Amino acid sequence: MPRGLVGLVGANGAGKTTLFRLLLGLARPTEGTVEVCGHPVVSDPIGARGRLGYMPEHDCLPLDQSAADVVATLGELSGLPARAARQRASEVLDLVGLDEARFRPVGGFSTGMRQRVKLAQSLVADPELALLDEPTAGLDPTGREEMLVLVARLASFGISVLLATHLLDDVARVCDHVLMLDAGRLVVAGPTETLLHQTGKFTVEVNAGVGRLTRALTERGLTVVAGEAAMDGEAGAIDVVVGPDAEPVLDTIRDVLADLGLPLHRLSSRAASLDEAFSGGGEL
Amino acid sequence: MTEVRAARGAVYDRGYRPYDGARGGRRAAVLALYKASIRRAIGLRRTWRQKVLPFGLLAVVSIPAAVNVGIGYATRNSPLEGFSFFTYREYVGVSSSLLLFVAVCAPDVICPDRRQRVLPLIFARPLTGSDYVLAKLGAIGTIVFAFSFLPQVLLFVGQTLVSKDGSLEYVKDNADVLWKVPVAVLALAAYYAALSLAVSSLTARRVVAGAAVFGVTIISSIVAAILHEADAVGGRGPLFNVLGLPLLVRDLIFEGHLHEESDLAGVAGAGALAVAVYFAVLALSVGVLLWRYRWAEP
Numbered sequence A: 001m002p003r004g005l006v007g008l009v010g011a012n013g014a015g016k017t018t019l020f021r022l023l024l025g026l027a028r029p030t031e032g033t034v035e036v037c038g039h040p041v042v043s044d045p046i047g048a049r050g051r052l053g054y055m056p057e058h059d060c061l062p063l064d065q066s067a068a069d070v071v072a073t074l075g076e077l078s079g080l081p082a083r084a085a086r087q088r089a090s091e092v093l094d095l096v097g098l099d100e101a102r103f104r105p106v107g108g109f110s111t112g113m114r115q116r117v118k119l120a121q122s123l124v125a126d127p128e129l130a131l132l133d134e135p136t137a138g139l140d141p142t143g144r145e146e147m148l149v150l151v152a153r154l155a156s157f158g159i160s161v162l163l164a165t166h167l168l169d170d171v172a173r174v175c176d177h178v179l180m181l182d183a184g185r186l187v188v189a190g191p192t193e194t195l196l197h198q199t200g201k202f203t204v205e206v207n208a209g210v211g212r213l214t215r216a217l218t219e220r221g222l223t224v225v226a227g228e229a230a231m232d233g234e235a236g237a238i239d240v241v242v243g244p245d246a247e248p249v250l251d252t253i254r255d256v257l258a259d260l261g262l263p264l265h266r267l268s269s270r271a272a273s274l275d276e277a278f279s280g281g282g283e284l
Numbered sequence B: 001m002t003e004v005r006a007a008r009g010a011v012y013d014r015g016y017r018p019y020d021g022a023r024g025g026r027r028a029a030v031l032a033l034y035k036a037s038i039r040r041a042i043g044l045r046r047t048w049r050q051k052v053l054p055f056g057l058l059a060v061v062s063i064p065a066a067v068n069v070g071i072g073y074a075t076r077n078s079p080l081e082g083f084s085f086f087t088y089r090e091y092v093g094v095s096s097s098l099l100l101f102v103a104v105c106a107p108d109v110i111c112p113d114r115r116q117r118v119l120p121l122i123f124a125r126p127l128t129g130s131d132y133v134l135a136k137l138g139a140i141g142t143i144v145f146a147f148s149f150l151p152q153v154l155l156f157v158g159q160t161l162v163s164k165d166g167s168l169e170y171v172k173d174n175a176d177v178l179w180k181v182p183v184a185v186l187a188l189a190a191y192y193a194a195l196s197l198a199v200s201s202l203t204a205r206r207v208v209a210g211a212a213v214f215g216v217t218i219i220s221s222i223v224a225a226i227l228h229e230a231d232a233v234g235g236r237g238p239l240f241n242v243l244g245l246p247l248l249v250r251d252l253i254f255e256g257h258l259h260e261e262s263d264l265a266g267v268a269g270a271g272a273l274a275v276a277v278y279f280a281v282l283a284l285s286v287g288v289l290l291w292r293y294r295w296a297e298p
Helices: A016-023 A045-049 A067-077 A082-095 A111-123 A141-157 A168-174 A192-198 A210-219 A247-260 A274-279 B026-041 B049-074 B095-115 B119-123 B129-162 B167-173 B177-200 B206-229 B245-255 B270-292
Strands: A005-009 A052-055 A129-133 A160-165 A177-182 A185-191 A200-206 A224-226 A236-242 A264-270
Touching: A005 A016, A005 A141, A005 A168, A016 A129, A016 A160, A052 A111, A067 A082, A067 A111, A067 B026, A067 B119, A082 A111, A111 A129, A111 A141, A141 A160, A141 A168, A160 A168, A185 A192, A200 A210, A200 A247, A210 A224, A210 A236, A210 A247, A236 A247, B026 B095, B026 B129, B049 B095, B049 B129, B095 B119, B095 B129, B095 B177, B095 B206, B119 B129, B129 B167, B129 B177, B129 B270, B177 B206, B177 B245, B177 B270, B245 B270
Parallel strands: A005 A160, A005 A177, A052 A129, A129 A160
Antiparallel strands: A177 A185, A200 A236, A200 A264, A224 A236
16 A cells, blocks of 8 residues: 555445454454554554554544543553653644644534544554544534545645545545455555546547447547447447547547548546446556 | 724644654553553542542541541540450451442443443554553552552551550551551452452443442352351352452461451361462453453454
């Protein structure tokens, strides 16, 4: 897994939480090895945990303690001296926007504030890698936006992030790389931008001869996704998949239309989405 | 023209500062959990309500010592007829008060971690399941030891000061107390800590855990009484009394044998059996704790 912001996506039961447990040394792989920041997890899980921060998905905070106390105590449990833990707790709570509320009991916090406390405790010991499990869970749109902004900043602090989520929009917005799990297997992996480029498309609509257009473009090596009416009537629209470089594809479309003398009605690009990348099983 | 003064201020984005200071390992983490558990048990960094019970019980268990010393001082020149001071041996194990204390404090340090699902946060740190158990045992054991030992210190210091034979003579006459009391209190503290934590670890609800601690001790004492009355198991019925077992060990520490008023007096090998059952209960309790947190073992 490369450094930076990495999205880990998959449906419920795909294995995201199991992967986190493997990285934390709370589960053993049936085969193979696990390394975290160059540190072997199976032989030294305690050492590996020293490099990790973990933000669970579920509610996990002591409700009768103040945010400052919770984060400071967890900082001490990470090995920080007591005074340093209190100082760090104050700093990370300030970072996540809870500076003024840090002496209030967590039990009186909103969902968004509790998520911030969870994020803060994952950062208090200055980890190399932060494992964030559904950080935007339960948040309203404003809270989700604020959380994503915070997460996006982490990479600039030198902290790598593995962000587990089922929201592809979150991944597309903040992550540099994407890993997709399905039934415990890695099915998609690669830079987010490349995956989006791979699934970018041009829509070509002609007033006649769409079948001939489809065959000609396919013979020229392009990937064509035909629409509902493309194979049946003379007029129709097709999608042509675009790779990282759109120029050669456009040139080919232009040449084919000219050679076949087909009446072009519309040529437009369509923004890709990670949904399409995953439904197509994109892979680098 | 009116001059408007603009407000002056500055916004500082301190950003994020990496930490490059000292980092402790597993030992530091265990010590931190131990200290945090003690703070929780006696209500530090919590509301005043959480402090009432532990310190209230400490006051309650110290009252006999204060009364003893007070009466000793008041009657130092004219001893009271028919009054005998309680001994250090008798003062070790004020059972009902200690039972109430552990039934409240042990669930309070272990059940919320499970109920509020804090355990994943704890075990994402450099801590194993056995480290967690060690820290919790140490915390409750320390508190029970302190709450049992401090009244003894009060009693000893007070008696020393009011002794009509003089302080130095009193200390010389009671020098053996200086090791017997700590050892007996330690045996009591370890036992109560392990047993109460083991029972509490079986549930996530503090009230249920507290009731279970009471239940185990009371039911066992009833069973022991029934067996004793029925003269079953060769008169060794009192060994089934979970609550009274450490008091038998206390007698062995203070006197080298079971007390003549003990229900086991006269039973062959009862002293050795008492020690064996004591350690068996202790081992079973620790085993239950390690089993409950085995999933966090690497």
